[in-house]
Amino acid sequence: MEKKNIDWENLGFGYIKTDYRYVSDYKNGAWNEGGLIEDDKVVISECACVLQYAQTVFEGLKAYTTEDGRIVTFRPDLNAERMIQSAERLEMPVFPADRFVDAVTQTVKANAAYVPPYGSGATLYIRPYMFGSNAVIGVKPADEYQFRVFTTPVGHYFKGGVKPLTIRVCDFDRAAPHGTGHIKAGLNYAMSLHAIVDAHQKGYDENMYLDAATRKKVEETGGANFLFVTKDNTVVTPKSNSILPSITRRSLIHVAEEYLGLKVEEREVYLDEVEDFAECGLCGTAAVISPVGKIVDHGKEIFLPSGMHEMGPVTKKLYDTLTGIQMGRIEAPEGWIHVIE
Numbered sequence: 129m130e131k132k133n134i135d136w137e138n139l140g141f142g143y144i145k146t147d148y149r150y151v152s153d154y155k156n157g158a159w160n161e162g163g164l165i166e167d168d169k170v171v172i173s174e175c176a177c178v179l180q181y182a183q184t185v186f187e188g189l190k191a192y193t194t195e196d197g198r199i200v201t202f203r204p205d206l207n208a209e210r211m212i213q214s215a216e217r218l219e220m221p222v223f224p225a226d227r228f229v230d231a232v233t234q235t236v237k238a239n240a241a242y243v244p245p246y247g248s249g250a251t252l253y254i255r256p257y258m259f260g261s262n263a264v265i266g267v268k269p270a271d272e273y274q275f276r277v278f279t280t281p282v283g284h285y286f287k288g289g290v291k292p293l294t295i296r297v298c299d300f301d302r303a304a305p306h307g308t309g310h311i312k313a314g315l316n317y318a319m320s321l322h323a324i325v326d327a328h329q330k331g332y333d334e335n336m337y338l339d340a341a342t343r344k345k346v347e348e349t350g351g352a353n354f355l356f357v358t359k360d361n362t363v364v365t366p367k368s369n370s371i372l373p374s375i376t377r378r379s380l381i382h383v384a385e386e387y388l389g390l391k392v393e394e395r396e397v398y399l400d401e402v403e404d405f406a407e408c409g410l411c412g413t414a415a416v417i418s419p420v421g422k423i424v425d426h427g428k429e430i431f432l433p434s435g436m437h438e439m440g441p442v443t444k445k446l447y448d449t450l451t452g453i454q455m456g457r458i459e460a461p462e463g464w465i466h467v468i469e
């Protein structure tokens with residue numbers, strides 16, 4: 129298979145149309161057979177439930193080439209399960225997990241020419257999503273849905289080297305205590321757009337959201353979970369019902385305990401204690417872990433001892449081990465690597 133003529137080393141994180149996408153339609157209470165198509169356009173009613181009432185959920189994962197030349201994805205069964213949780217919370221029909229993994233597999237296989245080569249650091253980003261497609265004007269869930277998967281090649285997250293982030297404690301809330309923060313829904317991102325634009329205008333890379341009820345506990349950023357390391361090398365990650373259960377974070381916890389022999393605590397993390405941590409990172413599919421160098425809380429600057437030039441030592445070990453597992457350089461736990469071809 130001939131690869132596309134793409135400058136893999138210099139790819140950014142923008143949408144590039146690939147050749148095939150997967151589509152399945154839900155109508156009269158059932159998903160149709162579904163399959164690959166070439167047309168990238170979605171045609172729906174002007175009054176579609178997704179357009180009026182934001183009835184849509186999504187997932188994000190990556191396909192990449194391992195050291196021995198296989199094209200694989202990382203734990204897609206967990207994305208399938210999480211999309212089921214998200215769909216149920218928004219009164220959408222469930223797309224079966226085995227069909228989800230099959231749709232991802234088919235879409236990646238069909239776009240194999242866009243999967244970046246091993247060593248480039250670039251990946252093929254996969255975006256499964258689902259939305260209410262028929263016209264709904266009175267507030268209720270749609271009766272018809274579309275499930276789609278598209279892919280787009282994206283560049284190495286740390287192109288040009290690792291640069292620890294500066295983040296601020298945000299005065300806006302991301303998620304309500306009994307709301308939708310734990311599901312992967314576009315609506316959580318719509319309400320974060322103003323906060324992130326404002327943060328960028330003021331020179332910050334990301335927002336640290338606090339729990340909306342007490343504003344004393346650390347939740348997450350707009351699209352990544354926190355992972356802290358104490359001065360005696362314990363990994364600490366916030367526990368809350370309103371954060372999104374990151375697959376990267378769950379995998380890193382396993383790596384910390386089982387590969388690195390570190391102690392892990394999943395518990396409430398108070399903003400007050402952040403200044404005592406040795407390292408801080410943001411975990412998500414895009415970067416695996418991006419180190420945080422500085423946290424600004426309304427004029428009070430907290431500098432992480434790991435500094436503004438590199439990952440902290442524990443963060444780096446976690447990063448190297450998980451990316452080693454993903455790329456096939458380190459043996460993976462059973463079921464983590466899904467081989468496409």
Ligand SMILES: *Cc1c(COP(=O)(O)O)cnc(C)c1O
Nearest residue numbers: 351352353372374375376412413
């Ligand atoms: C997707 C997402 C994450 C990261 O999850 P991964 O499964 O690790 O990619 C974290 N927080 C939010 C709000 C997200 O939407």
